[in-house]
Amino acid sequence: xxxxxxxxxHITVSEGASLELRCNYSYGATPYLxxxxxxxxxxLQLLLKYFSGDTLVQGIKGFEAxxxxxxxxxxxxxxxxxxxxxxxxxxxxxxxxxxxxxxxFGTGTRLQVTL
Amino acid sequence: GAVVSQHPSRVxxxxxxxxxxxxxxxxxxxxxxxxxxxxxxxxxMLMATSNEGSKATYEQGVEKDKFLINHASLTLxxxxxxxxxxxxxSFYICSAISGRVYEQYFGPGTRLTVT
Numbered sequence: 669x670x671x672x673x674x675x676x677x678h679i680t681v682s683e684g685a686s687l688e689l690r691c692n693y694s695y696g697a698t699p700y701l702x703x704x705x706x707x708x709x710x711x712l713q714l715l716l717k718y719f720s721g722d723t724l725v726q727g728i729k730g731f732e733a734x735x736x737x738x739x740x741x742x743x744x745x746x747x748x749x750x751x752x753x754x755x756x757x758x759x760x761x762x763x764x765x766x767x768x769x770x771x772x773f774g775t776g777t778r779l780q781v782t783l
Numbered sequence: 784g785a786v787v788s789q790h791p792s793r794v795x796x797x798x799x800x801x802x803x804x805x806x807x808x809x810x811x812x813x814x815x816x817x818x819x820x821x822x823x824x825x826x827x828m829l830m831a832t833s834n835e836g837s838k839a840t841y842e843q844g845v846e847k848d849k850f851l852i853n854h855a856s857l858t859l860x861x862x863x864x865x866x867x868x869x870x871x872x873s874f875y876i877c878s879a880i881s882g883r884v885y886e887q888y889f890g891p892g893t894r895l896t897v898t
Binding site for chain 1: 789825827829888890
């Protein structure tokens with residue numbers, strides 16, 4: 669079965685500083701990987717996704733992520749964080765079960781941005 | 784495009800009553816919808832997968848008689864929490880698939896409080 673580990677529960681960065689959120693996955697085949705962001709009391713918004721091809725993927729709001737198969741990682745990065753980026757970030761791996769796809773989420777990383 | 788709505792956004796009900804949550808795909812036909820549950824400051828846990836016109840597939844440990852799911856059309860799935868108890872209080876989020884089976888679009892969530 670697939671699994672996702674987000675080792676950092678809570679990260680605090682200063683506005684304008686760079687950001688990297690870690691994500692490691694376990695999956696027996698080629699993974700389909702996603703990063704979602706959730707603001708308090710809200711649903712999930714897709715930041716970016718990796719299906720195949722270029723291992724560096726660009727997303728919305730200036731985020732990018734790099735798929736590294738050798739490290740089973742899909743870390744999320746942003747060169748300069750804005751105060752509005754404060755939220756919960758979830759990494760997820762998708763698996764096709766034959767009848768439908770399923771997403772397995774990590775436990776999330778809460779990002780706090782200080783001014 | 785690919786907008787998913789949920790109704791209601793918040794609901795408070797008394798213990799022992801039932802409550803229905805609707806999930807709608809507004810601008811696409813969703814052959815598959817998913818229902819997740821999220822406890823405070825925790826990740827999303829998949830409850831069930833709902834395919835239009837067929838019975839839902841529940842994840843292990845989810846009581847199908849308590850959480851009734853109906854996917855009557857290509858744009859609507861409903862989750863009914865029957866005989867609700869305070870421990871059912873949670874944030875319920877639905878998602879839907881459009882086209883590419885690995886990309887789920889999420890609704891804004893429904894906050895259920897059982898008193």
